Amino acid sequence: MARQIFGAVGLLMLVLLGAAPASAHAVLESATPSDRAVLQEPPRQFSLRFDEPVVVTDLRLVDQSGRLLSLTMTTADRVINGTIAENMAPGTYTLSYRVISGDGHPVAGAVQFQIGAGAEHWLAAEHGFAAWQWGALLTRWMLYLGAFLTWGSVWSGLRGKPFHRQFAILCTVAGGIAAILEIGFQGIGMVRGSITALAGTEVWRVGAATSEGRVAALILLGLVLSWLSTQPSAASTRYGLLVAGSLAIVLALATTGHVAAISWLACLVLAVHVSVAILWVGSIASLLRKPAISPENRMPYSALLQKAVIWITIAAGLGLACWQIAAPSMVLATIYSKVLAAKALTVLTILLLMVANRHFQGAARKALAGGQVVLLVAVLGLTAALGQLTPPRHLLAAQADSASRQSASDxxxxxxxxxxxxxxxxxxxxxxxxxxxxxxxxxxxxxxxxxxxxxxxxxxxxxxxxxxxxxxxxxxxxxxxxxxxxxxxxxxxxxxxxxxxxxxxxxxxxxxxxxxxxxxx
Known part of the structure; x- marks a missing residue:
């Protein structure tokens, strides 16, 4: 009799245990974009993954004013995938869902993400420099050096100037690593995590959804095209590949960051600035004393062209500086302005060294050339720092917006x-x-x-x-x-x-x- 009782109890427990999973409601395991993600660019696809198969009864995407956006949707077992058919302006978006879980119960929920940063982003950036921002600064500095010097080394070799292959390989590797790390540090900024978050996958997924994913891809493409131009082929093909590589690098650096938030004209000026800066910074490679790739393939690079490169770089840089300073009262009033002034003084010092270099020979001339190299590297470091600071233009706009809304909060x-x-x-x-x-x-x-x-x-x-x-x-x-x-x-x-x-x-x-x-x- 006891055995029968224990057997019945055991059978009942098995039935209850077996039925328990089916009685649980569906739970949202992950979403892309993730809840509270901050994206620099509008997503084209979205995905919702549940812990069990679901049937969708309602799915809608609304902007911050409540306007419905057009969606196309497919379901596959536990996953809802979809495409956003409309253009999305900067702002906050809510993806709301209603599904029926495996036990027949309705389940509702929503995730919310933002495109672009609000005024509080600019104000907060002026009051502190987080540890991850130092990592992002060093990564961007390494990215500039790697991309510019790789391209400059190849450019030097194609013109019959000294080409240091090992140095070029080192720059290529550094640029590639920096391009990848750029995604991770951007992800840290988006999720407000710490540097240790690089060991996980979330920051990489979030970072790749921003413009830094495009930056990494274009920089890597520019490095590959630059190296392809060193392979034996017709001179026109090699120069064509090198120009294509420079265009990829220019697009990567000229279509992101603070300037991209101003206008397409500012991006065009930045593209000119980056294009001539590649020629100027890349000239560091010609100071190395090693055999050239192909002395027979020389391209004229006169002193007049060198002057044009320098002055175009300076003129475009001054134009961008005026855009970002925005108001005379902001000159030296912010950290961004002070770093920008330091960059301007460093460039002026380089010009003075270049003028002085013409009047010296031997060891003195080499020392002056070495000083130019060091200062050019410092200029790239200051440029990387500017990317992590708030320009006065954005700071003024954020302060005005915050002041205009102050009465609403009270x-x-x-x-x-x-x-x-x-x-x-x-x-x-x-x-x-x-x-x-x-x-x-x-x-x-x-x-x-x-x-x-x-x-x-x-x-x-x-x-x-x-x-x-x-x-x-x-x-x-x-x-x-x-x-x-x-x-x-x-x-x-x-x-x-x-x-x-x-x-x-x-x-x-x-x-x-x-x-x-x-x-x-």
Whole structure:
């Protein structure tokens, strides 16, 4: 009899255990773009991966004003893949989904990502220099040196000048490594991680989705084309490959960064600046004393052309500097301006050394040439630093935008309500923040008024009218009053939003506080 009882109990347990996985709702395992990702360029595809097969009942992408974007979608088992059929301007986008899980229950949710950085990005960059930014600076410096000197070494050899093959190989390897690391450090900046995050895959995936992925690909293409031009072939073919390599490098460096945010004309001026800078910096390679690749294939490179390269570089650089400084009052007023001034003084010193070099011979002339080399390398380092700092043009725009929205953050809250759940209560306050976002503050207490400190605390926002599934965010404890805060949440559509605050008083005691917020588009 006992055996029969134990056998029945065991069979029942097996049935229950076997049925348990089927009773769980589908869970979103990963999303591309990931939730809260900051992208420099609009994505063309998206992907949602669940932990079990799902059936899609609703899928929509809305911009920050609530406008629906056209999508095409395919499903394959646990994965929803899709293509975005419209152009996407900089801003915040919400991808909302409703699916039916394997147990027949509906599951809703949303992920939110941003294209481009808001004003707070520019303001924050002026107040500190994170460890990853130092890594990004050194990587960009190595990228400039590797790309420019590789191209310059090959250019020197094709003109019948000294060509140091081992030096060129070293520059090529350094440029290639730097191009790859550029993606990783950009990813760290996007996810706000530390340098140790390079050991994971998330920062590389996020970084590759930005313009740095294109930079890496174009730099690597430029290095390959430059080396192909060293192979035996007709002179026209070799020069053609080298020119194509320079174009790839110019496109990589002239279509990204701060200048790209100004206008296409600024990008064109930057392209000219980079093009002639390659010739100037690449001339370092001709100072090395080794046999040339092919002395018979010489291309005239007169003193007049050398002067033209230098003065075009300076003129384009001055134009870009005026664009970025934007206002006379910002000269030397920011870190960016001071680094730019240091770069200008370094270039001026190089010009003085070049003039002095004509009046010396022997060891003195070599010393002056060596000084030019060192200073050209320093110029590239200062240029790399400028890429990690905030130009005054962007800083002024961010300050003006922040000031114009300051009154919005001080206005009467859109929602201020006391909500109860059994013997606990939550005071929920929501008001407009910066850039059209919303700020949430919640305080918890028991019925006697004694403050409570639950952990974790999460908030979810759902708009059934717009078909936007819950956006879930963690709240951070504030230093004052025992409050919990969530800043700059983007609610992409007007209408009635259901707000749900979940607070865990202990591992076995969760309280849920619900409220409703009405917003305008």
């Amino acid at each position: 206005q009467i809250p859109l929602l201020q309500e006391m909500v109860h759940d059994r013997d606990a209560m939550a005071e929920i306050e929501i008001k407009r923040g910066e850039e059209g976002n919303y700020d949430l503050v919640v305080q918890f207490a028991d019925l006697t008024g004694k403050p409570l400190d639950p952990a974790p605390v999460t908030a979810s926002f759902r708009n059934d009218e717009a078909g936007i599934g819950p956006l879930t965010r963690d709240l951070s404890p504030a230093a004052e009053n025992g409050a919990y805060r969530l800043q700059n949440i983007r609610l992409p559509a007007g209408g009635r939003w259901q707000v749900e605050i979940k607070a865990d008083l202990s591992d076995f005691d969760r309280r849920i506080f619900k409220a409703e917020l009405t917003t305008t588009p």
